Amino acid sequence: MAKFYKGFAYEYAHDVTSKLTIEGRIIDLERISTEADLDALAKKTIDGLPELENRMKQTKFQKDYLLKGKTDWNAWRQDHPEIHPMLADADLTRFQLEDFDLSYANLTQAHLQWANLRGVNFHQAILAAADLTHADVSGANFCRADLYETIFTNAHLIDANLQGTQLVRNDFSGAEVANCKVYGLSAWDLEMESAKRQEGFVIRYRPQEDAEERQITVNDLEMAGFTYLALNNKNLTRLFNDAGKTWVLLLGRFSERKRFLEQLAENLKQRFIPIIFDFPRPDQRDLIETVLLLAGMSAFVIVDLTDTKSTPLELQTIVPNYAVPIVPIILKDQDPFSMFTSLRKFDWVLPPLEYDTPDNLFKGLQKAVIDPATAKAQSLIDWKARKLQKRNIHEYL
Numbered sequence: 001m002a003k004f005y006k007g008f009a010y011e012y013a014h015d016v017t018s019k020l021t022i023e024g025r026i027i028d029l030e031r032i033s034t035e036a037d038l039d040a041l042a043k044k045t046i047d048g049l050p051e052l053e054n055r056m057k058q059t060k061f062q063k064d065y066l067l068k069g070k071t072d073w074n075a076w077r078q079d080h081p082e083i084h085p086m087l088a089d090a091d092l093t094r095f096q097l098e099d100f101d102l103s104y105a106n107l108t109q110a111h112l113q114w115a116n117l118r119g120v121n122f123h124q125a126i127l128a129a130a131d132l133t134h135a136d137v138s139g140a141n142f143c144r145a146d147l148y149e150t151i152f153t154n155a156h157l158i159d160a161n162l163q164g165t166q167l168v169r170n171d172f173s174g175a176e177v178a179n180c181k182v183y184g185l186s187a188w189d190l191e192m193e194s195a196k197r198q199e200g201f202v203i204r205y206r207p208q209e210d211a212e213e214r215q216i217t218v219n220d221l222e223m224a225g226f227t228y229l230a231l232n233n234k235n236l237t238r239l240f241n242d243a244g245k246t247w248v249l250l251l252g253r254f255s256e257r258k259r260f261l262e263q264l265a266e267n268l269k270q271r272f273i274p275i276i277f278d279f280p281r282p283d284q285r286d287l288i289e290t291v292l293l294l295a296g297m298s299a300f301v302i303v304d305l306t307d308t309k310s311t312p313l314e315l316q317t318i319v320p321n322y323a324v325p326i327v328p329i330i331l332k333d334q335d336p337f338s339m340f341t342s343l344r345k346f347d348w349v350l351p352p353l354e355y356d357t358p359d360n361l362f363k364g365l366q367k368a369v370i371d372p373a374t375a376k377a378q379s380l381i382d383w384k385a386r387k388l389q390k391r392n393i394h395e396y397l
Contacts, residue, residue: 002148003039004129006052007088007108010042022046058086066092070100077101088126152177154196167221172198182224190222203228243297248272251291251314252304260358261304267362271370272299288317300325300373305336305352312337319343323384325376327369328352329361348380 002011010022012035020027020042027045046052062085066073077083078101085105094114103123110130117137128148138158142165150167154174164184172195179200192198199219205228206213218227248268252261254276265274275294295301295318303315305328316339319326326349330336336352343349353368355361361368 002128003042004109004149005043005046007055007106007110008046008049008052009108009128010046012038012042020045022049055086055088059088059090062087063090063092066095066097066100070098074099074101077103172221177221182221183228185221185224187222187225192221240297243299245299246271246273247294247298248274249291249294249298249301250274250276250304251301253307257304257306263358263362264302264304267365268370288314292317292321295324296322298324299377300327302327302329302369302373305330305340306334312339315340315343319346319349323348323380325373325380326350327373329369330354332356348376350376 002009004010008023010020012020020029020038022042022045029041065076077085085102087102087110088106088108089110090107091111092115093111095112096116097120098116099119099121101121102125103121105122105125107122107125107127107130110127112135113131113133115132115135117132117135117140119139120137120141122140122142122145124144125142126146127150128146129150131151132155133151133153134155135152136156137160138156139160140157141161143161144164146166147170148166148168150170152170152172152175155172155176157172157175157177158179160180162180162182162185165186167185167187167190169189171191173191175195176197177192177195178197180202181204182201183203183205198221201218201221201224202215203218203224204213204215216227218224250261250265254261261276265276268274275298277291277294291314301318301324303326315326318324323346326343326346328336328340328350330352332354340352344351350372353361
């Protein structure tokens with residue numbers, strides 16, 4: 001993850017290697033033991049860069065030019081297209097910048113709280129870690145802008161162009177985000193639950209290169225990318241294929257056993273995407289329907305039979321309906337629920353795996369759980385392929 005200081009971005013590996021990167025430049029160092037030391041060294045290095053002083057001079061000049069007004073600023077931009085404004089870490093709080101041309105500008109960590117940014121052209125601008133709290137950016141053009149960790153708390157983002165933008169770890173708490181163009185937008189790890197309003201995101205696309213442009217509207221920013229996948233059948237096939245190789249559904253008791261399931265998920269993350277079904281069910285699906293949907297898209301399902309309550313019902317629904325590997329695990333000296341033996345007649349239900357301690361289970365996870373599950377998954381793929389081939393031959397005859 002990138003960090004920021006005085007408008008500069010720096011990063012280092014989480015394993016604390018001997019390399020520090022500032023604005024893409026690698027700085028070789030002796031090994032340092034803590035992230036705090038690396039943070040301190042990065043800031044000290046940035047403070048000593050000649051480029052910092054040069055940036056500050058540019059920022060002062062350009063900030064003063066902004067104050068001359070839209071006409072002078074936009075004329076200056078038009079006369080000097082080769083200059084990319086340097087406004088990183090600039091204090092532009094409450095600035096009146098409606099319809100200003102800030103395309104290609106570096107606004108990393110800029111302070112834009114309460115600013116009037118209506119209709120601003122931010123095309124390919126960098127606003128990483130910029131603070132737009134209470135800013136009005138309605139009608140702004142963010143096409144292909146870098147919005148990494150940009151803060152939009154209580155901002156007004158209406159009728160904006162977000163096509164091709166990179167949204168990562170943005171805070172939209174209290175914000176109004178509506179009626180924006182979002183084709184090509186990349187959205188990761190957004191805080192949208194506490195947004196005041198989000199709706200009307202427009203996806204304009206062509207299903208084929210020579211086809212007429214079409215339009216669809218969604219009401220969830222993070223769902224926009226998934227919705228586009230759904231518009232093309234070939235993309236859906238890829239999604240199902242990838243999910244069937246990487247998703248692992250974890251079922252169990254989410255009260256007393258929740259911590260165990262979280263530890264199990266952590267031990268699976270190097271190779272798989274573990275899904276613990278402890279989130280609120282969708283409005284249109286009940287509990288069992290949601291579990292069935294997730295199970296049907298997973299590579300395999302791990303079921304903790306220790307102290308089971310709801311799990312028997314879930315298993316009795318999944319097993320007869322989906323030929324997906326089921327890996328039952330249970331704490332030693334406990335017995336599975338009484339109806340479990342009837343489910344063993346299905347070939348995709350593996351024998352229960354007993355373990356004495358979670359640590360020992362995690363140490364043997366590859367051999368005892370992953371290898372049998374992936375082997376069973378492959379055998380099921382082969383079995384389904386043979387069934388399909390026989391059916392096709394029968395239809396041909």
